Amino acid sequence: MSNPSTYEVILDTSYRLFAEQGFEKTSMAMIAKELDVSKPALYYHFSSKEALIDKLFEEICRSIGFHVYFQLENYTAKNFGARLTSDGLNMIHTQREDEHYTRIMNQYQALGYRDPKYARQLVGILEGFTSGFTELLNYGVSIGAFPEGNLGVQAQMLTMIIDSMDNxxxxxxxxxxxxxxxxxxxxxxxxxxxxxx
Amino acid sequence: MSNPSTYEVILDTSYRLFAEQGFEKTSMAMIAKELDVSKPALYYHFSSKEALIDKLFEEICRSIGFHVYFQLENYTAKNFGARLTSDGLNMIHTQREDEHYTRIMNQYQALGYRDPKYARQLVGILEGFTSGFTELLNYGVSIGAFPEGNLGVQAQMLTMIIDSMDNxxxxxxxxxxxxxxxxxxxxxxxxxxxxxx
DNA sequence: GTCTATATCGGGATAGAC
DNA sequence: GTCTATCCCGATATAGAC
Incomplete structure (x- = not known):
C-alpha cells in the first residue's frame, strides 16, 4: 500500500483544484505543482487521471448521505417538526460552508450524463435521501407525531427541495x-x- | 454578414454535440466533421471556440424564460390554480422532450462557477422566473383568486421546485x-x- | 516513492490558395 | 466562404535513474 498521507493529500488538493477549475482545466501538472511534487509521483499513487477522479468521487460519496444529518433516534412525537426543520437547515448550512462541494458535484453530474458509472452513484445518493425521509416520516406517523399522508411523495419533495436549495x-x-x-x-x-x- | 443558414447549422450541431459530450470533449474538428466542412470554415463564422460557446448560450437564453410558459392574460379568478398547475407541467414536459437541454445547461452552470459572465445570465433566468411568479401571484390576489400570503417566498419556492424537477x-x-x-x-x-x- | 527527461498525441488556431 | 496544410502548445503518460 502506498504512503497514506501522500495519498490523502493528493485527494485533498485535487478536490480543491477540480472544484475551482473543473476536471479538464485542471492538469496533473497543476496538481503536482500545487503539492510541490513531480507528475510521476502522482502516477505512482493513481494509475491515471480518471482513476484519481474516480477515487475522489468514492471518498465524497462515502462522506455524505442522509444519516449524517438526520438521525431517527433524535426524533420524538413532541419535537418532530422542529427537529426535521433544524436538521435540514443544519445540513444546508454545513454544505454552504464548503464552497467547493456544490461545484465538484456539478462536475460529477456532468460526467454522469456521459458515463453511467457516475450517474448511478449520484442517483444512489438522492435515492438514499428519499428513502431516508420516507423511513423517518413513517416513524413520525408511528409515534403519532403527525397524521398519515402520502409519505412517499412528501419524501420526494423534501429531497428535491433540499437539493435545490444547495444549488x-x-x-x-x-x-x-x-x-x-x-x-x-x-x-x-x-x-x-x-x-x- | 455571414451566410445565415451555415451559421445556424453550426449552432444547432454544436448544441447537440456539446450536450452529449461536454464542451471540452467536443473539439472544433468534431463539429466540422459532423457538418462535413473544414475547421477553418467554422473559424470564419466564429472567431474562437469560446465565441461559439458564448453565441450558443445567447441563443439558448433568448429562447427560454418565464413568459414562454406562463402568460398572465390566460389567468382568471376561476381557473387560476388549474392554469398554474397545467402551465408548470407543460413547461416540464416540454423541457423533457429536449433531452439535450438539461445537459447543456449543466455545462453552462459549471462555466458559471469560474466565469461570472455565464453566472450572471443563469441567475438572470432564475430571477426572471421568480419575478414572473411574483407578478403572477400578485395578479391572482388582485383578482381574488386566492388570499394574500408571503408571495415573494412562494414565488421562490415555485422557482426552485420547477428547476429541481427538470434536474x-x-x-x-x-x-x-x-x-x-x-x-x-x-x-x-x-x-x-x-x-x- | 520520487525524481528528470521525454515520448506521443490531440486540440485550438492560422496561412494562403481558390 | 471554404478549402489543404501546417504551426504551436499543453496534456497524459512513461522510461529509467536514484
Missing amino acids: FMSYGLEYDYEVIWTQAVNQVMTGAEGNEL | FMSYGLEYDYEVIWTQAVNQVMTGAEGNEL
Missing part, C-alpha cells in the same frame, strides 16, 4: 431558504394532500 | 412530479404560511 445558494441567490424549508416541513406535518390530476 | 428528471428518477407540483401550487393557493424561526 440556488451556490449561485449566490439570496432566497428565504429557512422559510421555504420550514414551510415544506409544515406541509408534510399537516398532511396536506396534492390533488391528483 | 431530477434528467437523472432518470421517476418521481411523482405531477403530484409534487400540484401540491406546491395548492399550498400557494391556500395561502399556507411558513413559521418564522
Whole structure:
C-alpha cells in the first residue's frame, strides 16, 4: 500500500483544484505543482487521471448521505417538526460552508450524463435521501407525531427541495431558504394532500 | 454578414454535440466533421471556440424564460390554480422532450462557477422566473383568486421546485412530479404560511 | 516513492490558395 | 466562404535513474 498521507493529500488538493477549475482545466501538472511534487509521483499513487477522479468521487460519496444529518433516534412525537426543520437547515448550512462541494458535484453530474458509472452513484445518493425521509416520516406517523399522508411523495419533495436549495445558494441567490424549508416541513406535518390530476 | 443558414447549422450541431459530450470533449474538428466542412470554415463564422460557446448560450437564453410558459392574460379568478398547475407541467414536459437541454445547461452552470459572465445570465433566468411568479401571484390576489400570503417566498419556492424537477428528471428518477407540483401550487393557493424561526 | 527527461498525441488556431 | 496544410502548445503518460 502506498504512503497514506501522500495519498490523502493528493485527494485533498485535487478536490480543491477540480472544484475551482473543473476536471479538464485542471492538469496533473497543476496538481503536482500545487503539492510541490513531480507528475510521476502522482502516477505512482493513481494509475491515471480518471482513476484519481474516480477515487475522489468514492471518498465524497462515502462522506455524505442522509444519516449524517438526520438521525431517527433524535426524533420524538413532541419535537418532530422542529427537529426535521433544524436538521435540514443544519445540513444546508454545513454544505454552504464548503464552497467547493456544490461545484465538484456539478462536475460529477456532468460526467454522469456521459458515463453511467457516475450517474448511478449520484442517483444512489438522492435515492438514499428519499428513502431516508420516507423511513423517518413513517416513524413520525408511528409515534403519532403527525397524521398519515402520502409519505412517499412528501419524501420526494423534501429531497428535491433540499437539493435545490444547495444549488440556488451556490449561485449566490439570496432566497428565504429557512422559510421555504420550514414551510415544506409544515406541509408534510399537516398532511396536506396534492390533488391528483 | 455571414451566410445565415451555415451559421445556424453550426449552432444547432454544436448544441447537440456539446450536450452529449461536454464542451471540452467536443473539439472544433468534431463539429466540422459532423457538418462535413473544414475547421477553418467554422473559424470564419466564429472567431474562437469560446465565441461559439458564448453565441450558443445567447441563443439558448433568448429562447427560454418565464413568459414562454406562463402568460398572465390566460389567468382568471376561476381557473387560476388549474392554469398554474397545467402551465408548470407543460413547461416540464416540454423541457423533457429536449433531452439535450438539461445537459447543456449543466455545462453552462459549471462555466458559471469560474466565469461570472455565464453566472450572471443563469441567475438572470432564475430571477426572471421568480419575478414572473411574483407578478403572477400578485395578479391572482388582485383578482381574488386566492388570499394574500408571503408571495415573494412562494414565488421562490415555485422557482426552485420547477428547476429541481427538470434536474431530477434528467437523472432518470421517476418521481411523482405531477403530484409534487400540484401540491406546491395548492399550498400557494391556500395561502399556507411558513413559521418564522 | 520520487525524481528528470521525454515520448506521443490531440486540440485550438492560422496561412494562403481558390 | 471554404478549402489543404501546417504551426504551436499543453496534456497524459512513461522510461529509467536514484
